[in-house]
Amino acid sequence: MQKKVVLNFPPHLIDQPITYRLIKDFGLVVNILRARISPREWGRMVVELAEDGGRWQDAMDFLADTGVEVEPLAREVLRHEERCIHCTACVSPCPTKALDVPDRQTMTVVFDRERCIACELCLKVCPYQAMEILFE
Amino acid sequence: MANFQVNKTYQEINEKIKQGKAVVVTAEEIIDIVRRKGEVAAAREVDVVTTGTFSPMCSSGAFLNFGHAKPPIKASAVKLNNVPAYAGLAAVDVYIGATEPAADDPLNKVYPGEFKYGGGHVIQDLVAGRTVHLVADAYGTDCYPNKRLEKDITLKDLPNAVLCNPRNCYQNYNCAVNLSNRTIYTYMGPLKPRAANANYCTAGELSPLFNDPYYRTIGIGTRIFLGGGVGYVVFPGTQHHPGRPRGENGVPLAPAGTLMVLGDMKKMSPRFLVGVSLLGYGCSLAVGLGVPIPLLNEEMARFCGVADEDIFAPIVDYGTDYPAGTGRILGQVSYATLKSGKMILDGNEIVTVPLSSLVRAREIALLLKEWIEQGRFLLGEPVELLPTGEEKPVPSFSHES
Numbered sequence: 057m058q059k060k061v062v063l064n065f066p067p068h069l070i071d072q073p074i075t076y077r078l079i080k081d082f083g084l085v086v087n088i089l090r091a092r093i094s095p096r097e098w099g100r101m102v103v104e105l106a107e108d109g110g111r112w113q114d115a116m117d118f119l120a121d122t123g124v125e126v127e128p129l130a131r132e133v134l135r136h137e138e139r140c141i142h143c144t145a146c147v148s149p150c151p152t153k154a155l156d157v158p159d160r161q162t163m164t165v166v167f168d169r170e171r172c173i174a175c176e177l178c179l180k181v182c183p184y185q186a187m188e189i190l191f192e
Numbered sequence: 193m194a195n196f197q198v199n200k201t202y203q204e205i206n207e208k209i210k211q212g213k214a215v216v217v218t219a220e221e222i223i224d225i226v227r228r229k230g231e232v233a234a235a236r237e238v239d240v241v242t243t244g245t246f247s248p249m250c251s252s253g254a255f256l257n258f259g260h261a262k263p264p265i266k267a268s269a270v271k272l273n274n275v276p277a278y279a280g281l282a283a284v285d286v287y288i289g290a291t292e293p294a295a296d297d298p299l300n301k302v303y304p305g306e307f308k309y310g311g312g313h314v315i316q317d318l319v320a321g322r323t324v325h326l327v328a329d330a331y332g333t334d335c336y337p338n339k340r341l342e343k344d345i346t347l348k349d350l351p352n353a354v355l356c357n358p359r360n361c362y363q364n365y366n367c368a369v370n371l372s373n374r375t376i377y378t379y380m381g382p383l384k385p386r387a388a389n390a391n392y393c394t395a396g397e398l399s400p401l402f403n404d405p406y407y408r409t410i411g412i413g414t415r416i417f418l419g420g421g422v423g424y425v426v427f428p429g430t431q432h433h434p435g436r437p438r439g440e441n442g443v444p445l446a447p448a449g450t451l452m453v454l455g456d457m458k459k460m461s462p463r464f465l466v467g468v469s470l471l472g473y474g475c476s477l478a479v480g481l482g483v484p485i486p487l488l489n490e491e492m493a494r495f496c497g498v499a500d501e502d503i504f505a506p507i508v509d510y511g512t513d514y515p516a517g518t519g520r521i522l523g524q525v526s527y528a529t530l531k532s533g534k535m536i537l538d539g540n541e542i543v544t545v546p547l548s549s550l551v552r553a554r555e556i557a558l559l560l561k562e563w564i565e566q567g568r569f570l571l572g573e574p575v576e577l578l579p580t581g582e583e584k585p586v587p588s589f590s591h592e593s
């Protein structure tokens with residue numbers, strides 16, 4: 057089972073090899089989807105973790121002890137349903153089919169959070185500003 | 193005058209509408225009826241076919257009269273939420289155009305520009321009942337001494353607000369691809385290099401002018417659904433080109449007819465007038481528009497029976513051909529194929545995306561059907577039909593947006 061989460065690093069942890077520890081010490085399978093790390097700022101990393109690999113709970117405890125905040129990705133990606141008119145402009149740039157038109161009869165855009173990797177390609181393409189990602 | 197087996201008049205149909213007896217179906221529903229029963233029986237059975245379309249329509253805007261101030265002003269430069277409106281009209285009349293960006297928009301200086309707020313958004317804010325900040329500057333005259341006016345306006349407080357769109361409701365449009373080697377940002381949306389995606393922009397069989405290809409029932413005075421309220425066709429739209437090539441069924445194979453439409457903005461809804469931000473291109477307004485088509489005879493039933501597989505869009509390269517105006521058409525593709533979500537171009541399968549909302553086009557056709565069935569909406573008989581011919585020959589292609 058894959059789980060996408062956002063790791064928030066306080067500025068003092070930027071020079072720590074946290075990902076290395078997750079892999080090496082706890083045996084997690086880590087796939088980095090996006091990351092923004094810069095000196096003296098909060099770092100943010102979107103990662104995909106295999107829940108059934110490694111010592112999951114120990115890894116989560118380690119992150120909590122060191123001060124890394126873990127949030128589910130779903131909370132970060134907002135789709136303003138009321139703004140969407142189903143023009144489907146987001147469908148062709150979306151690389152993971154998180155935004156797709158599964159039923160060609162209704163032609164309704166459906167957003168599958170599980171597939172979203174927060175790549176942000178849909179944000180500017182949407183003419184109605186219906187997609188928002190909180191990744192500050 | 194052709195001899196028809198079915199002959200109905202606007203008056204007869206309106207009488208049935210008033211009595212709540214008119215039979216109304218949508219442009220999708222009529223297809224099956226014509227196929228099963230034939231065009232004569234369909235024309236006998238059905239009185240009105242409702243159509244609908246909802247998509248960005250750039251040539252749109254509104255005349256607003258914002259009322260006289262004390263002391264009075266002859267406004268010469270007006271901004272609404274910092275979006276310039278044309279003020280070269282009398283003293284307190286302006287025209288806010290859909291594609292006008294905010295005065296401080298960085299445009300394409302930071303490429304591709306985002307164009308987050310413009311005239312279309314002002315119109316949407318007004319119909320949504322939101323307050324819009326108006327700033328008017330003037331040079332001052334003896335009769336209008338005021339030189340600056342700032343106030344918050346709302347739609348209900350404006351003396352007049354008239355949506356007046358010089359060109360809406362295109363009869364067919366290009367299917368855009370990009371054969372160049374870089375991503376381009378167009379009014380047809382972002383197009384990936386080497387024809388990796390194709391964007392089109394009509395509602396196909398639901399779209400008004402596909403169902404009356406020769407404008408036999410549409411002209412000056414046709415009453416329509418406009419922006420959630422009632423509007424009228426007031427003239428052929430700008431760039432109305434009925435002379436473009438047509439298929440055997442009469443449906444144009446390139447962008448052809450257009451409508452100029454008008455209606456009372458105070459009765460419209462933000463669901464059907466939505467501000468648009470097109471990446472790297474600009475601002476616009478998505479307009480919901482539906483035209484009722486009376487089945488006066490079996491010929492109109494045949495026209496309304498047109499289905500997506502009988503309607504074709506020209507495939508145009510927006511990477512090189514379109515900006516250079518070469519007029520090259522890469523091929524024709526049916527709306528049935530476009531709506532399937534993929535098409536084949538040069539042996540490669542590519543994703544097709546409509547910028548037009550089929551979801552909302554259907555909603556419009558169904559709403560208009562409901563209005564007519566309930567006797568709340570009568571047909572307007574045109575005092576003059578739209579022209580079907582051209583004064584000068586036109587090229588077979590269009591590089592007009």
